[in-house]
Amino acid sequence: MAYFGGSFDASQVEPKGDYRPLPPGEYKVQITSSEFCQTSTGNGHQLKLEMEILEGDQAGRRLYDRLNLDNPNAQAVEIAQRTLSAICHAVGKLSVQDSEELHMLPMIAVVIVKPERTGKDGRTYSTSNEVQTYKALGSGQAASFGGGGTKPANAAPAAGSGQSASAPWKRSAA
Numbered sequence: 001m002a003y004f005g006g007s008f009d010a011s012q013v014e015p016k017g018d019y020r021p022l023p024p025g026e027y028k029v030q031i032t033s034s035e036f037c038q039t040s041t042g043n044g045h046q047l048k049l050e051m052e053i054l055e056g057d058q059a060g061r062r063l064y065d066r067l068n069l070d071n072p073n074a075q076a077v078e079i080a081q082r083t084l085s086a087i088c089h090a091v092g093k094l095s096v097q098d099s100e101e102l103h104m105l106p107m108i109a110v111v112i113v114k115p116e117r118t119g120k121d122g123r124t125y126s127t128s129n130e131v132q133t134y135k136a137l138g139s140g141q142a143a144s145f146g147g148g149g150t151k152p153a154n155a156a157p158a159a160g161s162g163q164s165a166s167a168p169w170k171r172s173a174a
Contacts, residue, residue, distance in 0.1 A: 022061060026109070027056070028056075030052060031099075032104070036048075046070075047066070091136075106137055111131055113130075
């Protein structure tokens with residue numbers, strides 16, 4: 001027997017949620033919070049996004065995405081820029097200064113399930129969800145520029161390209 005040191009009132013605490021991976025599919029979501037922070041390796045910065053599912057059986061569940069907007073790996077930066085572009089196109093804001101401008105705007109997240117796997121670090125990672133792309137509500141086509149290796153003419157230059165960019169991810173973290 002373990003004494004709690006007082007009474008515990010379960011009516012005052014939300015029960016633990018369901019953290020099993022979501023079934024693959026398209027979900028109406030909105031970004032509820034974002035944070036631009038240093039990567040775990042300390043050699044770059046990422047934009048962490050938290051999204052809430054707005055409709056259906058999974059309403060209220062959360063999805064997460066991380067965009068490596070500042071990274072020594074140019075491919076990681078390009079992928080992150082394309083993902084951010086897909087989000088901007090999906091919500092109809094093609095020029096933003098702050099990630100908060102993308103908050104509370106509904107869009108579709110195309111979600112896949114990543115199977116359990118062993119990472120390069122030797123650790124085993126559980127089955128999880130990944131947002132494959134984003135698209136506008138009512139859109140039949142993903143709002144991304146993936147495939148074909150092309151980039152829109154107004155896309156921000158990749159890190160290390162020698163071009164300067166005045167982009168939200170270039171500002172200093174607060």
